Amino acid sequence: MEISFHGKRALVTGASKGIGRDIAVQLSKCGAKVIAVARNADLLADLQKEAPSIDVIRADLSDWKATGLALANVGDVDLLVNNAGIVILKPVPHFDEDDVDRLFDINVKALINVTQIVTRKLIERGAPGAVVNVSSQTARVGLERHSVYCGTKGAVDAYTRAAALELGPHNIRVNCVNPTVIMTEMGKLGWDDPVLADPLKQKIPLRRFGEVREVTDAVLYLLSDKASMITGESLLVDGGYVAA
Numbered sequence: 001m002e003i004s005f006h007g008k009r010a011l012v013t014g015a016s017k018g019i020g021r022d023i024a025v026q027l028s029k030c031g032a033k034v035i036a037v038a039r040n041a042d043l044l045a046d047l048q049k050e051a052p053s054i055d056v057i058r059a060d061l062s063d064w065k066a067t068g069l070a071l072a073n074v075g076d077v078d079l080l081v082n083n084a085g086i087v088i089l090k091p092v093p094h095f096d097e098d099d100v101d102r103l104f105d106i107n108v109k110a111l112i113n114v115t116q117i118v119t120r121k122l123i124e125r126g127a128p129g130a131v132v133n134v135s136s137q138t139a140r141v142g143l144e145r146h147s148v149y150c151g152t153k154g155a156v157d158a159y160t161r162a163a164a165l166e167l168g169p170h171n172i173r174v175n176c177v178n179p180t181v182i183m184t185e186m187g188k189l190g191w192d193d194p195v196l197a198d199p200l201k202q203k204i205p206l207r208r209f210g211e212v213r214e215v216t217d218a219v220l221y222l223l224s225d226k227a228s229m230i231t232g233e234s235l236l237v238d239g240g241y242v243a244a
Helices: 018-029 041-050 064-070 097-125 147-170 185-191 194-202 212-223
Strands: 009-013 033-038 055-058 079-082 129-134 172-179 234-237
Touching: 009 018, 009 097, 018 033, 018 041, 018 079, 018 212, 033 041, 041 055, 064 097, 079 097, 079 212, 097 129, 097 147, 097 172, 129 147, 129 212, 147 172, 147 234, 172 212, 185 194, 212 234
Parallel strands: 009 033, 009 079, 033 055, 079 129, 129 172, 172 234
Antiparallel strands: none
16 A cells, blocks of 8 residues: 655654654655654754755744744644653652653643644645644553553543544544554663563563554554544554453
8 A cells, every 4th residue: 555645744743763753754755745843953963864855843842832933934734743752650659740741741732732733724724634643552551650641641542532523624634543662762761671571562462562663654544545534543553452
């Protein structure tokens, strides 16, 4: 199944590394004009070396107003991937207010902010669009030391459904993907130790964690016209974990 995004402009947040970087690169290879947004200037420069056609914008997405200023002149965007996210791992009694604020600022508020910026312009243009939010299997199931992170991803799924309902009449689709553990830099924070990782893998019917490209492929499918009748969905990329 060939997917083409020729003539489309795509914005990807958290695009300097991990899943977001691969999504940006693969979108570019499929013909999209990609705008990569992230906080780390050095990593964005490295991304441009790999894919010179990608435009980059440095922005601290945890700052609502600064994000608006950074994206004020981004131009028309047809496709949006809200990938930026962080994790903080602590037992339930040990999270402090700063932890909670940081997690919700990046994982939820930034996603809402960027979605508003992009979809507002789509509606003004009368143009169709597609949004994919990178959520997590933890929106459906709990994991130890992930309680607040789970809360943010549950919020992402709920926002996705409501946004899809409201934006559907404008021909703007909104979906999310919900991966299991992916061994990116962030994934390794919680699961690099085999003592922790192996029992979780045994709960996954496919008996392994996911690969970055498996998430990217799901995102590209949901952005594409191949998924033209799909909106408001949370697509699990979890090897069957939630089904087990």
